Amino acid sequence: MELSGLVRALRLEGPRDGGQLEQPPPAVPPAEQVLLQIGLLFSERAGGAPKAGVLRDLVALVEAADCRWLFGGVSPATLGELVGALNGYAAPPQQEQDAADLPSKDSAYAATAERAADVGLVFLRLLAKLEAAKTQESLGVPIVAPILCRVMEPLYIFAATHIAERPWTNAKSQSVAQELLALLVRATGCGSVAEFLRGKNEDEEGRFGAVMGLLKRELTKDTWKCNPATKFVFSWTLPQVTRPWLSHYLEHVLPPSLLISDDYREENKILGVRCLHHIILNVPAADLWQFNRAQVVYHALYNHLYSRGAPLIQAVLLCLLDLLPILERAQRQQKQTRPTTSCDEVLQLVLTHMEAEHRLALRRVYARTLPAFVQRLGILIARHLKRLERVILGYLEVCDGPEEEARLGILETLQCTIEHAWPRMPCRLPVLLKALLKMIWDVHTDQGSTPEPVKAALLQGATECLILLDRCSEGQVKVLLEGVYSSCEENRIRECIRKVQENT
Structure with a gap:
């Protein structure tokens, strides 16, 4: 395995003193040291040609590396930090909270798509190596399972960010994201994306809660517009989780849906209303009655009826038609005439x-x-x-x-x-x-x-x-x-x- 080029680029030989190479006992295994250095390099937002070159070297490194060297002495936290740093490197450029419109597919977004395609290749090679490591006697599931648990949610968010046609994607990045998501679903032993998120049966907890935990900090009133991909990842993920699983996550999905629907831009209102509609269809009425949730959703939808956009009005009316029976049953049970x-x-x-x-x-x-x-x-x-x-x-x-x-x-x-x-x-x-x-x-x-x-x-x-x-x-x-x-x-x-x- 030829690592010298990448190792020299990351300056991993150690410090020299008077021409003598100090060789203290390594504090961490060599693989962990390499991956830590790469993670630190990509944790900075600024991109450039040097990082693109390192990405290509990293693809070759992961592909050529022995599974025991790559995973045997590496902690799951280190690989999780590396995946997170690469995910951030491939994310769309941040925008101001009050930006009126998403930028068009300009050079910045074109560069994002190129970075995403390269990062996706790294993730594909990494998942393939993890699958191969499962069958090795010296590694196996006890070593691979904790690593997979640490990286699967960031990998899913990366795939959901780039899987559909968006200003920051191109055909290559979409293809890589689709392939990555399919491989991730297979690697976790699931038959579909929905099964990956919700679990195989009602008693089994899927990964939706963990995914929402990562999205939660980007779905607040002050942050949800900063990353233009966040609302799309949320609205693409939510429909995958249906009844009866969705009721377990109602507190995670209802506030961001209301927040997006309350925006001044019509496209965001429609997106939020569609999320609310999915919640109404897939959450038991009793859960919607609690804490007056159904009434809160009703007032949010009713206010949209004063809008003048036909697509929004259509989405709101269809949503209301499914919400009204829930409200009426609640009034009857409370004996409100x-x-x-x-x-x-x-x-x-x-x-x-x-x-x-x-x-x-x-x-x-x-x-x-x-x-x-x-x-x-x-x-x-x-x-x-x-x-x-x-x-x-x-x-x-x-x-x-x-x-x-x-x-x-x-x-x-x-x-x-x-x-x-x-x-x-x-x-x-x-x-x-x-x-x-x-x-x-x-x-x-x-x-x-x-x-x-x-x-x-x-x-x-x-x-x-x-x-x-x-x-x-x-x-x-x-x-x-x-x-x-x-x-x-x-x-x-x-x-x-x-x-x-x-x-x-």
């Missing part, structure tokens, strides 16, 4: 915004989620019929583009409303019938870019609404449509009316 529920409050605000909304992107988001709120309230939707009717009439009147997402969503909303609040429909029959017939005519005569399948879906939805209105009004729709059918010459419209008249 309220004239309105949290679902009423959300729907009231949504309908207020829908009435005045003119941007098509937001109109589509609102219309897609509105049927779920009607289903959620059931017969209690009668509380909102006056405002809901205005929204339905306004949205049926306006074409929203080739896919007609808003109109299709509103037609589904109208169907749900008729099914749940049918006793209140006969008095609204004149305005609803007029609006549906006008929409059918507009769709039939539309010469725009709306595809034929979309037109067919609109006409089918309108026909189903007319059939439901006819049922709840005891056949009044059939009577009113007789004159329209006899005077209409358009076959497509006559077909819609015929379906209503033939329905029994």
Whole structure:
């Protein structure tokens, strides 16, 4: 094994005095001394060509070194410090807490990607050596297991930092990170990343707690923006841990999710809301009721409903739809009788915004989620019929583009409303019938870019609404449509009316 080049570069021969080489008994084994010196070199943030050269030498050193020399006399703490120093060397450049935007993929980030690819190769060689050392009689699992336990969390954080397309990654660094994560999962005897983090069964503790322990100091109010990768590592890791394991770590994951969602930048809000949604879906309701956690999350989400970004509103509404049942069950168990529920409050605000909304992107988001709120309230939707009717009439009147997402969503909303609040429909029959017939005519005569399948879906939805209105009004729709059918010459419209008249 040729180590002389690297040893001389690190000045490991020892001090000289008057031409005589002092050779005191070594305080630590040679391998530990080499690795300590390398760790000290990379613990400094500043990079440069000398470090890149040392990295290449380190890859060769680890690959050529004998396992007994490399691991036999090295403490797990020394290898842990080396991995941590290399991880810091490959991390994206720090940024100011109040930086408005992540830098673009400039030279600094390009250099980070190159460093990450080189460091990833070192980690791959190191893991391969650890796997080989398990089978050696003089080392085996008793020596390898403590080292692996010390380095697996920093290795995971490195892989999660560089595994996806980010400003500080490139194809090479992503490929190395994916290979490293796969090798790490195999080395720990797990079948997947999720199993590595949560454990093989509910009684076994995985590595998620230890990973969150390393991330914890970077996920505080004052530090979470300094490292641009931290929020991505957290949001990429969290979905890997599901029910029933996630409830054990609720105190670790809920505060940072709320913190990220409370940021002023929309992309961070969306990231935080998605983390909150995963927590709501994978933590028992009883745990969310404790310490008013569910109410805290509800207020954080409700405040986002005043935002104007369609992606954020969509994420918030989907999250609220899964949180509202938890809140309502808690109120029932506490025997709290309220004239309105949290679902009423959300729907009231949504309908207020829908009435005045003119941007098509937001109109589509609102219309897609509105049927779920009607289903959620059931017969209690009668509380909102006056405002809901205005929204339905306004949205049926306006074409929203080739896919007609808003109109299709509103037609589904109208169907749900008729099914749940049918006793209140006969008095609204004149305005609803007029609006549906006008929409059918507009769709039939539309010469725009709306595809034929979309037109067919609109006409089918309108026909189903007319059939439901006819049922709840005891056949009044059939009577009113007789004159329209006899005077209409358009076959497509006559077909819609015929379906209503033939329905029994």
